[in-house]
Amino acid sequence: MNPAKNLLASLLLFILLIFSYSAIARDAVTVRTANLKESASVNSTTIKELKKNQPLTVILRKGSWYEVNVPSSSGEIKGWVRMIDLRFNEAVQNASGQSSVSLLGSVFGEQSSHTVGTGVRGLDNEDIVNTGSNTNIMGLGVISEDKKLENSTMNMNAVKDMEKFSISHDKARFFAEQGQLRSQAIILTDSK
Amino acid sequence: MMKINNLLKKSVFSLSLLVFMMTLIACKEVSLDVQDIVETAGSISRHVSNMGEKTDAEEVVIGKEVSATLLGAFPLSNNREKQLYINRVGVWLALQTNRTGLNWRFAVLDVQNINAFASPGGYIFVTRGLLDILDNEAQLAGVLSHEIAHVIERHHMNELQSNASFGIANDLSQFALRQSSGGDSLKTQYLSDEVSKKLMVAAKSLYSNGLAKTDEFSADHLGMLISAKAGYDPYAYLEVLHKLDKYSTDDSQLALLFKTHPKPSERLSHLDTLIQSSALNAADDKLLTNRFMKYGM
Structure with a gap:
């Protein structure tokens, strides 16, 4: 393989990597003080206590937890934060002053x-x-x-x-089986 | 003298025993009376609640008319595959509840705005715009479960029956009375034209103004449990609320949803208690992304 092709292949791979990372990673902020945990569990070790409005990047989700990267003076700290403790909109707006979504909204806002x-x-x-x-x-x-x-x-x-699109109970059960969905031992209670 | 004394003692003893026994009998009668009163009161309260609460069949008749009003405003999508898919997911979710006897029907509306509606009797609607922002079947299950929860808890029915400004509560209870008095069953399958018109006006107002905030929080809570019981990852619903929260409050696509629901951020915070409890501990983590994509969602 000649060096030029090699370089081009590496460059493409690099661009692809950056693209795929940015597609997954999302900017967010904490909406209250939150514990940065070592794993996705309240019982795991707390790495750091994050203040409200702490910017961070969400990498992936597991149950009710997000794996995040938190910027710090000594580079990024990786850990887990509860989903409930984060919001995404503030982060987008904080970063660029106005989110792409609200920009779209303002275009329609002019129309309205x-x-x-x-x-x-x-x-x-x-x-x-x-x-x-x-x-x-x-x-x-x-x-x-x-x-x-x-x-x-x-x-x-x-x-x-x-x-006309109604589905029988049996067909719905078959469909659930196809997706390996099984009824779980969850009790339906109201919030009161 | 001893004999007289003994006789007297025996008489006093017998008298005391008699009084004691009579007291016991009296007490028993009193307790029976109290029990009767409690039972009667219970029967009255049950009777009253039966007067207020529609049977499933009655609720379906009312739900059909309310759905006709919604479908008069928002057309059905003509994508048959999507319609069947959403019904399969929806009926499986409804089977987890205690109201499996309802006429559960699910539909995609050909509307770009982001919204979902529930109607009494088990009629559920989701807009094409909402489906477009979802990533997997678990998220769809979360949305449908929220709407199913509104039906399970009779939120719309209760509002139609209790909100005086709709002026339809009496008509709806009379409709129930006609059903229970064994009138012509064919006639009672439909509301009169006059009541039907009133119901249409009430439905327009109800869907334009929304339910009480507490009903929405309650449907979020029960909805997550239904989705988890059906085997889906219930936390996918939190992702949906996170998605909605990213939109600006003046975004036209969510105008009606934001007008009729609490802010997504507030809804997320309300779910904190449920998430911290052990209620969802037995939940599975099925997302079914590929199946969702296969149906062009």
């Missing part, structure tokens, strides 16, 4: 600002295209979910169509 006077909220692309027989608002044909509900007339035929 045109329709404030009509009391219409919650717009999406599909609604713009798919107006059907609903009222055309501001000439755009934009209908929110609220408005769609308000304009709804009962569609019993659609209920009958829905009934």
Whole structure:
């Protein structure tokens, strides 16, 4: 193999590695003080007590725990944090000032600002295209979910169509077996 | 004198014994009366609750009409494979509950917005937009279980029957009375046109404004348990809430969901008690990612 091809192959592999890492790793922050644990268990050794708003990177999930990398002065510390103690949105917004999702929201927000006077909220692309027989608002044909509900007339035929997809208990059990799903010894209790 | 004394003593003893026995009998009668009162009260309260609580068959009739209102606003997806798939997952989850006799039906709505709805009687709806953000069957099971929990706990039924502003509570209880009085069974399978119209107006308001926050927290809790009992990884549901939490509160795709539900972050915090308890200790960790992908989800 000539050196140029070798170099190209290595470069591609490097790019692939970086891409796959970034696809899994996600930035998050703690929403309260949280213990960084050695393994995914409350009984495991606490490596460090993390303060609220501690930025970290989530690597993978196991049960109700995330494996994370926490930046520190001496490099990154790896450990486990409870899922409940983290949120992802703050991290995205903290990093770039505005998340890509909220950026998208603000684009639609501009659109919805045109329709404030009509009391219409919650717009999406599909609604713009798919107006059907609903009222055309501001000439755009934009209908929110609220408005769609308000304009709804009962569609019993659609209920009958829905009934056509019904599955028997036996078929559902067979489907569960195919996925190796088994009923577990869990007691259904309410939250009170 | 001794004889008289003995006689007197015997009489006093007999009298005391008689009084004692009479007291015992009286006590027994009193206790029986109390028991009767308790039983009667119980029977009254059961009767009252029966008046309020619909039978499964009645709930299905009401649920069909509510579902027709939802389907009048949001069309069904025409993807048959997806519809059948969601029914297989949904019925398996419903089989874990104590309401297996309901008419459990599941449907994908051809709507890009992110949302899911439950209707009385076991009718559950999930939007295409919500399915698009999910990664595996366990996450779908978490979403469906949340909706199933609303039905198990009769959240929508209770709201329709107790919220005075809907003005339909009396009509719904009369509908039950007609059923129980053994009237024409064919006629009672349907609500009258007048009641049907009122129910449609009530349903629109209910789905536009949402349930009480406590009902949503309760459905999150019971939903995780249902999903775990069915053999799925219940914590996949926390991933769904994490996903929803990433969206901006003014994102159009979630306008109705955010309007009608507590903030995802608040919902996550409410599940802390359940997660720290031992209730989910027996849970399995099935995600079924490949099967989910196979059905083009």
